[in-house]
Amino acid sequence: MKPSLSQFQGCLIGQCLGDALGFPVEGYGPESCSTYVEENIRHPSDKILGRAHYPFGQYTDDSQLARDLIRSYNENDGQFRPEDYARRIATIFEENRIVGRGLATHQAAENLIAGASWEESGIPPPSAGNGSAMRAAPVGMFFFDNPKLLTKCAIDQGRITHTDPRCHAGAVAIAGAVALVLCEDEIIPSNFLTALIDYVRPIDPTLTQGLEKLHIWLDWDYKEAVKVVGPFGRKAGYDESYSWRYISPYVISSVLWSIYAFLKTPESYMEAIITSIIIGGDVDTTAAMTGAISGAFLGIKEIPQEWASLLTDQNSWGYEELMEIATSCYNIKMSENR
Numbered sequence: 001m002k003p004s005l006s007q008f009q010g011c012l013i014g015q016c017l018g019d020a021l022g023f024p025v026e027g028y029g030p031e032s033c034s035t036y037v038e039e040n041i042r043h044p045s046d047k048i049l050g051r052a053h054y055p056f057g058q059y060t061d062d063s064q065l066a067r068d069l070i071r072s073y074n075e076n077d078g079q080f081r082p083e084d085y086a087r088r089i090a091t092i093f094e095e096n097r098i099v100g101r102g103l104a105t106h107q108a109a110e111n112l113i114a115g116a117s118w119e120e121s122g123i124p125p126p127s128a129g130n131g132s133a134m135r136a137a138p139v140g141m142f143f144f145d146n147p148k149l150l151t152k153c154a155i156d157q158g159r160i161t162h163t164d165p166r167c168h169a170g171a172v173a174i175a176g177a178v179a180l181v182l183c184e185d186e187i188i189p190s191n192f193l194t195a196l197i198d199y200v201r202p203i204d205p206t207l208t209q210g211l212e213k214l215h216i217w218l219d220w221d222y223k224e225a226v227k228v229v230g231p232f233g234r235k236a237g238y239d240e241s242y243s244w245r246y247i248s249p250y251v252i253s254s255v256l257w258s259i260y261a262f263l264k265t266p267e268s269y270m271e272a273i274i275t276s277i278i279i280g281g282d283v284d285t286t287a288a289m290t291g292a293i294s295g296a297f298l299g300i301k302e303i304p305q306e307w308a309s310l311l312t313d314q315n316s317w318g319y320e321e322l323m324e325i326a327t328s329c330y331n332i333k334m335s336e337n338r
């Protein structure tokens with residue numbers, strides 16, 4: 001039966017492990033990232049790389065906030081309550097537990113802490129980072145069978161921190177991608193992209209145009225594809241000053257790249273993760289988004305257990321706890337119509 005429990009577990013664990021695999025080289029250029037892929041992912045030695053004082057397995061803000069989105073859904077009996085989720089975002093910042101924070105999300109959390117409501121807290125354009133897309137994958141599990149509610153929830157969870165329509169489109173694209181793969185036995189990229197464009201077209205033209213071109217880029221080697229995806233849809237006024245090379249935290253390019261990486265090898269979680277990291281830039285986030293989509297398609301059995309078992313968030317919320325909330329989410333969702 002589709003979707004299966006294994007797919008819900010694969011979505012959350014796939015997101016967290018992608019994030020943890022990208023974290024050691026977040027913000028690094030393509031040379032460092034391809035060396036890291038070769039020496040630490042393809043041919044890992046005994047000592048797996050962490051970052052700063054964090055051991056390998058630590059996942060970052062992307063997955064901390066995706067995890068808390070699932071907890072909010074579970075603890076509200078399968079309802080999405082934006083005010084409850086906003087409170088959780090504020091709390092994780094207030095308690096200084098966030099790892100690798102994004103600028104807009106941080107400012108929005110400060111607004112919440114200062115008393116703003118969830119409808120007032122978000123940062124307006126031209127801020128258009130990937131902070132609301134990076135945590136949107138669980139929305140695909142909550143509403144895989146209801147595109148209208150999926151769209152509303154993806155946007156509402158997003159506008160707590162980001163209000164630019166490009167950010168809304170990015171969040172809907174990631175949630176929509178998860179919803180689509182949960183229900184398919186086989187991925188045919190052209191069909192998948194057509195269905196995904198139906199989700200995104202009413203919201204934002206830039207991401208729509210990128211998704212329309214993605215089937216062409218899929219025929220190219222990643223080194224060629226990244227040259228067009230990286231700068232795609234940039235407007236003056238956003239991130240020109242960033243020293244990020246190739247895939248920056250700009251929502252359009254990072255969402256496009258994460259979908260490209262999944263569609264390159266839908267049959268392999270690890271190859272998809274490698275494609276999401278090897279190009280350099282904001283790679284904890286591209287790998288988190290790719291990992292959620294790939295894990296949701298393939299299920300938990302295709303995710304390397306020896307690495308997934310090391311997942312941690314500062315000595316809490318490791319593999320077992322993450323599996324438990326994914327399981328609860330599945331049981332709540334699947335009991336809806338009984």
Ligand SMILES: [Mg+2]
Pocket residue numbers: 060061062099100284285
């Ligand atoms: Mg991060």
